[in-house]
Amino acid sequence: MLCRTIGILIVCVVYLCEAADPVLTPQTLNDSVQNTADSNSNIVWSDIPKGQTYNTDATYDDGGMGPLFDFARNFINTVFSGGFPYDFIVDVKDGNFEITRDYMQVLSLFGGYAAAIVIGFLFIIIFTIVGCCFCCCRCCGNCGGKMLQKSSPSAGCRRKVYSVILLVLVVFTGVGCICIYVSNDRMTTAIDKFDVTVGNNLDDVDLFLNNTVTQVKHLLENDLNFTFDVLFRDLDNVDVLVGIPVRDQFDQSAGINSIFTQVGNLQTDVNTVISNFDTVDNDLTNLKSNFTSFKTELDNWILDYESTRSGCTTSQTAGVCATFVDGNNLSPPFDPNNIDISSAKTEIDNVRSQDMSSLVQTAKDEFNGIPERVKNDSATAIQDMKTTVNNYKGEITPIINTIENFQTDASGSLNIEDIKKTVTEYSDLAKPYDKYRWYGGVGLTSIVLLVVLLEFLGLAFGVCGSSSDTLPTERSCLSNAGGNMLMAAVGFIFIFSWLLMFLTTLTFIIGAPVEKFLCEPLSEPELETIQKLIDNFGLLGNGNESFLGKTLLNDPNVDLKIGTVLKDCGEGKTAYTAFKLKYMSGFNLSIIQNYKSQLDIDNKLNGFSVDFSTIEVAPASLKDNMQNFKDSITNMNFSSYTEELNKNVTGDDLTAFITALTAAINAASTSDFKTNMTTHRDDLITIRDGSFANTVASKNTLSSSMSSLETSVGGIPAKIDTLLASLNTTQEFLNTNGSTVLTNVLRDFVLRVFTITDALVNRAISGLENDVAKCTPVYNLYQSVVVIGFCKYVIDAFNGFWFCIGWCIFFFVPSTIFSVKLAKHFRRMKQLDMYDATLPTKNGDQWASGSKPPMGDRYALPSNKVGHSDKF
Known part of the structure; x- marks a missing residue:
């Protein structure tokens, strides 16, 4: 028994496994770079690799000198108030300029610059003459040269005012002195780090090319392969993604599973009817057996009883004999043989032998096998699709090769190591000469510093050593030394101011136009001025061709401007956007964007053909079995059965008959007749309590089971008619609408496939436009070398240098006056x-x-x- 149970369980497990729907395999996909796709083919892309970190950070630190450089720049913009003389240059180039006619234009452009130069040279001459005259005057005892001071009540107040003013002048001059030193040192710093800056930027360009190849490969190789892996997974699971939806739409439209459920429920009703019918059949057989025994006993008893009763008149009085009831009145009006279910039994046995459940399961299995049918019938089309996809992958390879070749060509034309070596050689050549320039700058700083120190110490000694209570002729040595220091400072100012102004003017002549006409255009975000010069003057190719377009893209008609490229790179845009690589030969992304026409997915998937007409959800054997069952229960005449069962087993009531017989026996005289009648009575009691009781019980049992059978049969014929009509309608729906349902599901499947490939296209386009190969290193190279390295560090510091010297000279003039006046209040008078x-x-x-x-x-x-x- 145990082995049989285990065998049944194994069969059930196998059956359940075979009946299970296929599932998407695998449910989730992922690759080595962490791209993932869920069961709905929603792809989550991994981050595009950022590549190696760049060395250069193109940020400028003015070291706190920004306000000074801004002052110098504003001064330059003031003397060159006309802005960049682009129109003037064009006129000169085109020969449209005449000095006699356009002198006002020249004056408006360069008048301030020329005036500043003239003022510088005039200062050299005039201040030198003034210094000589002042010295001669002092030597002659004039101009405050006598050691005699006029007494005045306001002398103390003047001394204090002069001291405060001179202190302010010394502070401003000292600030200028510090700025001279810092500016001088920044120029040296810029030259010292120039080769390192250029080297780092060139290394970053090399890293940029390597990172570009890595990122493009990730985008067009790894992501492409993963996309096709997802696509192949879906094509391999066409039974799940197409077959199951087709079957579900059949079920939704025709209610096939509902019909199968109803047929299954009908089988339950059939089993109930068969069970009840078997009960009726058994009860009827039992009744017939009991009734036959009872009728035989009763017939024999009546025969004996009537024989005895017929002799009553010979032994009893006529009145007594009349009290004995006729025994023939007990003859049964009921006959179970009138209940005939043999024809129904034959048909039910036929239904039982065919097993409707197995017929329904067969039809259900065929319907549930639609996914497998779809997979088998579409195998050829799926393979063709895979072949097309693999061929399409080969068309993407040239794009990757183009990028690799671009890197190779760029690396070949831009020999970074040679350039770095050349820059280092020139830098090493310039550094020794810059050392002497630095010494000269320190010397000039020292001159200014000497004056500042003399003025500051003179002021400090004079203030600390003098008092309003002290007579001018009795001033202390400390106060007298302070006055002498102030006069020494005045002397050094007259001695060196012409030299300082000469150097200021000379460096201004160089630095101002370089800032205005070179660095200012180069610092423009979009280099509009430089670009106009390039286009108008044909500095890079002729005006009808794009130099960058021809050089980088081999297409001179591509409007690729240097300023636009640098602006885009500075904003962190990708090389694809900044350099307009969509125009590059071999880098045509239309192959990716037009994948639908390349793969022809729509037509190939719509070419799927599956024959659903051979699927039988209503096999003839099932319908015949249902019809036979209906006929079997329809042929059962329950009204006649009930009518027969409602009849009494005996004609007269058996108990009443026995009672009447007992009364008659009691009325009879004692004799053999009475004894015989008593015996008949007792025999009848035995029959009543025996076969009669069994017959009545069997009859009652049959009535109950027959009632249950009638109840279980009720409504089944109508249900069978409805199910037969539904089965026929469903079968007709499969035969006529199968291709339509398949087309609708394939449309969703095509959309799913397009969603997968669209994800790749969007990823590729978005990545190339926003993430891949951000050309910041190109912008950094320009900014670090040209804008920051040359203009910010060198030219700004150079202009700051002469501006600070000029600043100090400017404050030398009033400090000379107040030093001379204040010295009279500090020196000891004679x-x-x-x-x-x-x-x-x-x-x-x-x-x-x-x-x-x-x-x-x-x-x-x-x-x-x-x-x-x-x-x-």
């Missing part, structure tokens, strides 16, 4: 200027104690004869 009406009395060689020299007529007193006064 004579004292005083006014009094009368000569003051003297106490010995000094004024009287507590007295003050009266103010009146002027007296020039020797320094050893001057009395003390709180006013000085």
